[in-house]
Amino acid sequence: MCAFLYERGADIVGVASTETWAREDMVPEAYWPDSLWTPTKSVIVIGLQMPLPVVETTPSVQHRDLYNACNHSLDSLAFDVSRWLNRRGFASLPLSRDGYANIHIVKKKPGAAFPHIFAAYYAGLGLIGINNTILTREYGPRVRFVSVFTEAKLSPDYMMKDTLCIRCGACSELCPAHALKISKQELRNESVSVARYDRQACTEWARLLTQRGCYPCGICIKVCPVGRDRTLYGREKALPHYRKELTSLVFDAKDPVHRQWNHIRNHGSSLFDETVTRKDTLQSVFKKIRNGK
Ligand code: SF4
Ligand code: SF4
Numbered sequence: 001m002c003a004f005l006y007e008r009g010a011d012i013v014g015v016a017s018t019e020t021w022a023r024e025d026m027v028p029e030a031y032w033p034d035s036l037w038t039p040t041k042s043v044i045v046i047g048l049q050m051p052l053p054v055v056e057t058t059p060s061v062q063h064r065d066l067y068n069a070c071n072h073s074l075d076s077l078a079f080d081v082s083r084w085l086n087r088r089g090f091a092s093l094p095l096s097r098d099g100y101a102n103i104h105i106v107k108k109k110p111g112a113a114f115p116h117i118f119a120a121y122y123a124g125l126g127l128i129g130i131n132n133t134i135l136t137r138e139y140g141p142r143v144r145f146v147s148v149f150t151e152a153k154l155s156p157d158y159m160m161k162d163t164l165c166i167r168c169g170a171c172s173e174l175c176p177a178h179a180l181k182i183s184k185q186e187l188r189n190e191s192v193s194v195a196r197y198d199r200q201a202c203t204e205w206a207r208l209l210t211q212r213g214c215y216p217c218g219i220c221i222k223v224c225p226v227g228r229d230r231t232l233y234g235r236e237k238a239l240p241h242y243r244k245e246l247t248s249l250v251f252d253a254k255d256p257v258h259r260q261w262n263h264i265r266n267h268g269s270s271l272f273d274e275t276v277t278r279k280d281t282l283q284s285v286f287k288k289i290r291n292g293k
Contacts, residue, residue, distance in 0.1 A: 001154065004084055005046055010077055012047040012138060014123030017156040027118050033149050036114060039091060042154040043147050045116065045123040046077050050142040052233045055222045057261050059214035061268035067144075067216055071097045074146035082148050090152035097146045103207045103215065110199045116145040124157035127164045130187070131171035131180060131220040132197045135164040140227025141220070164226050170239055171195070171220035174246060176286040177205035180220060208289050213269035246283040 002013045018040050021032040033040040054066045078094030085092035099112045117134050120126060125145070126136035133141040167187045172180040172195050179202035180195035202217070209215040223242045230236045241257060265271050272285065280288075 001044065001081065001085065001152075005044075005077060005081055008077060008080060009048075009073065010046045011049045011143065012125055012136065014045045014047075014120065014125040014157045015154045016043045016045065016119055016122035016124075017041070017153075018043065020122040020156070020159075021118075024118075024122065027115060031114060033114070033119075033147075036095075037093060037149050039151040040149040042150050042152055042156070043119050043123065044081065044150060044154070045119045045125060045145055045147050046074060046081070047120065047125055047136065047139075047143045047145050048074055048077075049139045049229065050144060050221070052142055052222075052227075052229050052235055055142050055218060056235075056238075057264040058216070058218045058222055059209050059212075059269070059271055060261075060265045061214055062264050063218065064214055064216070064269070067218075070144050074144060078146040078148050082150075085148075085150050085152060090150055092148055092150035092152070095147045095149065097144065103203065103210045107200070107203045107207060110203065114147060116147050119147045120145045122159060124159050127160050127162075128194060129165035129171070129224065129226070130167060130169070130182060130193075130195050131224060132194050133221065135224065135226045137164065137228060139229045140164075140224045142222075142224075142227060142229060166225065168225060168239070170223045170225065170242070174223050174242055175202075175220055176217070176246075176283065177201040177290070179205070205290070209271075212271050212289070214265070214271050 005013050018034045021027055029035055033043050048070050050066060050070055054062055057063055074097045075094065082092040082094045095114045100106050120134045121128055126134040129135040129141060131141060135141050136143050169182065169184065169187045172182050179198040181198065182192055182195040186192040205217055206215050209217055223239065225239060245258060
């Protein structure tokens with residue numbers, strides 16, 4: 001089954017036993033796989049990477065298109081492996097990647113029918129970071145997941161036990177909607193394992209970006225220093241750059257990286273339309289958009 005998925009382009013694959021949901025008891029029972037489909041014995045979780053240089057342009061239409069391509073590929077892989085298992089006599093079904101119709105519905109009814117993030121954690125693919133997402137060794141949080149329920153009793157993968165999140169706080173510090181709340185003291189003493197997530201603030205920001213054609217935000221994903229993909233792209237020490245992005249001029253022609261990102265952002269979406277002057281910073285643009293100016 002794993003070979004089938006890797007041959008078709010999966011980047012990472014893991015398997016969780018349904019018993020893990022009861023044992024770990026982190027998710028309400030209504031969201032357990034066997035609550036949603038009683039015959040489920042195993043959950044297969046498939047991950048696809050989001051290449052860092054495109055994620056770095058967020059918010060942009062290029063990032064939106066990559067996000068959509070990734071989601072469609074995940075749904076296709078889940079559909080294909082479900083049918084592959086069905087043909088071998090193991091009843092299986094895919095759970096779609098996002099599972100919501102539009103951003104307005106997410107605002108009114110937040111949360112998916114099945115949280116893939118816990119499935120990925122239980123399937124040994126990564127650990128939950130301060131930013132409330134799964135961090136993987138390979139791609140940090142720049143990876144998206146889909147799940148397949150099957151009645152096949154597959155051998156489960158071990159859950160990761162060590163730490164990947166270095167508690168740097170960049171995700172919280174650079175969130176434009178201030179939706180990830182954690183104090184410096186909490187980061188230091190490790191009393192809190194994830195930032196308090198203001199879903200409404202994040203979703204409202206997503207709604208504003210959707211209007212401008214450059215949803216999703218994903219800045220908390222972009223700035224996370226975890227992941228071997230940073231080495232691949234030579235972007236191990238990018239944090240000062242991300243910080244500067246929020247405090248330096250948007251049109252800083254002397255900065256080649258900012259120039260590249262803003263070139264992408266200036267095409268195909270209306271992120272900067274009617275809002276930007278040469279005195280603006282990216283943070284002030286975000287503020288204007290939030291305030292509807
Ligand atoms: S997606 Fe954007 S708004 Fe939402 S928590 Fe992450 S950085 Fe903040
Ligand atoms: S940005 Fe830093 S604190 Fe946030 S999830 Fe990544 S490593 Fe953890």
